[in-house]
Amino acid sequence: MNRTLRHTSALTILAASMLAASAFAAPPGNDPAALGQIRNAALKSDWALERLADMTDLIGPRLSGSAGAAAAVTQVADAMRKLGATVTLQPVKVPHWVRGAETASLVEYAGRPAGVTQRVVLTALGGSGATPQAGLIAPVIVVRDFEELKARAAEVKGRIVLFDVAFDQQMAERGQAGTAYGQAVIYRGVGTRLAAQMGAAAVLVRSAGGADYRLPHTGASGLQDGARIPAAAVSAEDAMLMTRLAARGPLSMQLILTPQVLPDADSFNVIADFPGTDKADEIVIVSGHLDSWDLGTGANDDATGVVTAMAVIDTLKKLDFRPRRTIRMIAWMNEENGGRGGATYLEANKANAAKHIAAIESDEGSGRVFGMRTSVGNEAMKHFAPLKAALLPMQAGALQRADALGMGDLHGLEAAGVPSFAPLIDESTYFNYHHTPADTFDKVKPEDLRRHVAVMAVTTWYLANMEQPIGRANVPPRQ
């Protein structure tokens, strides 16, 4: 796979030299007028919205290994070729997990009238094991955190464990949605594994999300081959119901979950190069991830990231602007349940990491963008005043620095020294829809998508033309 990328780079340089003699105008560089032209062009184009409709309406869900994911690879590659970009499909072996039946009901509890059972709304977590086809029936224990699970360790074996941990919606609305998500989602990863180790018959988590419409939120479990048990997310309402019923006395559930773990499948990262001029061997990545969960159509997560990255090149192409460095649009495969796309690219580009000047990924939905965040070094921050000035007229002039962004597909590159960038996005409602059936096209506001493209395009262009040293990311070692 390393070979594939080396081949790409050779092609890129060839294409660059051919295009140098083409109809493209001389690069205007980071002149404020040029930055303003890019911003304004993006703010009046619906090219990204059209691509979003193509991806979500014509294809829909794009879980790794699915027909939808394969169709999305073809669709994005075709669209980028139409823009004249040099497209490479980088092979990626991906996990292939397929959802099956998923139903559950509470069949015993104190006060249950004869003949009555209560349905529980849930959805299997990625990587979940399966129950028998006819389901299993087991007593339920409800815990609020890891401590309570450990205190009740003797009860776990053969039982269904529910982690009833609420997503902190108020924290999300105060602008700390990512932190709120992190607090809840640990049970989906670590919690499922722990319950499996302790011999649970199945493990349930309360959905890590902020709305109250009885929607289960899926996502990757922490389960691996050899230690898979049935694992599902229940809706917030059902978690609360189970907690109330468990407080009345013993509670039993019938659970049917029949997902399948199939052999790894062949898929691809879609890599589309828009070649640079005098620094064509230097690369600025702009990206989103192409795979999505299977319940919704992945409009927020992350068709928005992919189409805004694609639209960066459309915007420059329409203006006839050529960057000094090569702009590499990547639609990553398998961010959601394996991270194989990012890992494969990193592996193939280890030797070439120094030529990766910066990498952008958008993967936090389609809310209003109000700037960028980055892991460039403190010294480099002063060089970004012209970028901020260009984004200020659209109220997107914020630039926040952190030692590491840790974006899913970029964290390996970042650890290898490549400074990361990501749009600063209002996420206050993102986790209402995240990983649910309701992550659909209509959730994306056209004006916000245009703004998103503008911020991504101006930033990408700026990075691809910077004279000043941007330096390397310096990710602190993990504690």
Add this chain to the structure above:
Amino acid sequence: MNRTLRHTSALTILAASMLAASAFAAPPGNDPAALGQIRNAALKSDWALERLADMTDLIGPRLSGSAGAAAAVTQVADAMRKLGATVTLQPVKVPHWVRGAETASLVEYAGRPAGVTQRVVLTALGGSGATPQAGLIAPVIVVRDFEELKARAAEVKGRIVLFDVAFDQQMAERGQAGTAYGQAVIYRGVGTRLAAQMGAAAVLVRSAGGADYRLPHTGASGLQDGARIPAAAVSAEDAMLMTRLAARGPLSMQLILTPQVLPDADSFNVIADFPGTDKADEIVIVSGHLDSWDLGTGANDDATGVVTAMAVIDTLKKLDFRPRRTIRMIAWMNEENGGRGGATYLEANKANAAKHIAAIESDEGSGRVFGMRTSVGNEAMKHFAPLKAALLPMQAGALQRADALGMGDLHGLEAAGVPSFAPLIDESTYFNYHHTPADTFDKVKPEDLRRHVAVMAVTTWYLANMEQPIGRANVPPRQ
């Protein structure tokens, strides 16, 4: 069934005379201090909330004919007997419709990649006919209103008709939720029947509801024996998707809906009399409906109405207050898909209509109550100043008059001259949850439920003790 009610009345009078010599205090009448005591007692009691938990957590869905509906009859009757009320189960024959499988996908459309289909989230409407077990595949036509359907009448035969009519959420938020609902729901009633008459293979309506969480909202279709076709509500998101895809070219759907229409089932209105003193033969009804749709646990629609009506008697009982007129708590059966409970009661009480002084029903959810509305005559309005004064300290002093309320279970009584009352409830979010899986216990705010009971209890008491003539309702003839 007439016999049953006559029997009840005899028992009521007997019970009243027995209780007259009991431990009850002399009736304090409509003295402002008494009204205030009732209000304050209700505002600090969670008896209704406990009943709500029993009904929704222990039983859950209560569609007519289901085990849940039968359990609810028993549960309410038991609770009312515990309060010392005289309980009668009035037999009601109810429709028995049972949901089956319900899946759909878009299998042909312009731009569809090979191997890809798009799932459509939908739920069968009450009374829907069934497709073959393996489903049907048919072209879809999308229309925006009846006019467009008529204009395209030649295309309807053998096709699936979708009425893509949006619920007006902004109107709902402006305080006219009922009107917004009425505008949308006509397609679920009249539209389904019309499509069936025109030979449609199936009929779909966009969900009549205000949220955007890909929830389908069920409800009664207008379909009857002999003219049933498969009928379902699609989520707002899916209706919009289908409209967008239909704009790209021909669209076909595979639809599996396998509900069953079973023979009518035996069920009951639960009637619990709290006997009056000197006017025990005069009746004031306070009520809600016991049946619910099958997707959620019917907390808003209408466990709230039933438990607040029940709690009126609990409140008076705790205060040891005895009304002059008999207060009759009714938990109506089959409001949602037939109205058989209301019709049965009306039929049994035709001769006794004049003794029904007033009737209250709460059936608009659990939002904040800010007063009452009524169909008493204009002249009687002046007699309600003490009631308004008693509710004013809790910001619920509004009293709105209309010529007719037309509440589901009361409209027959109202047409027969019985003035209707209903709480004035903030419905701005009611239709987000209405008839969906998300109508659950957690949607009811304990404080709002206490307020709801207070308004119902003070109003019921006031009506049961009024000296002044309340007169009769004078429903205008239908245009």
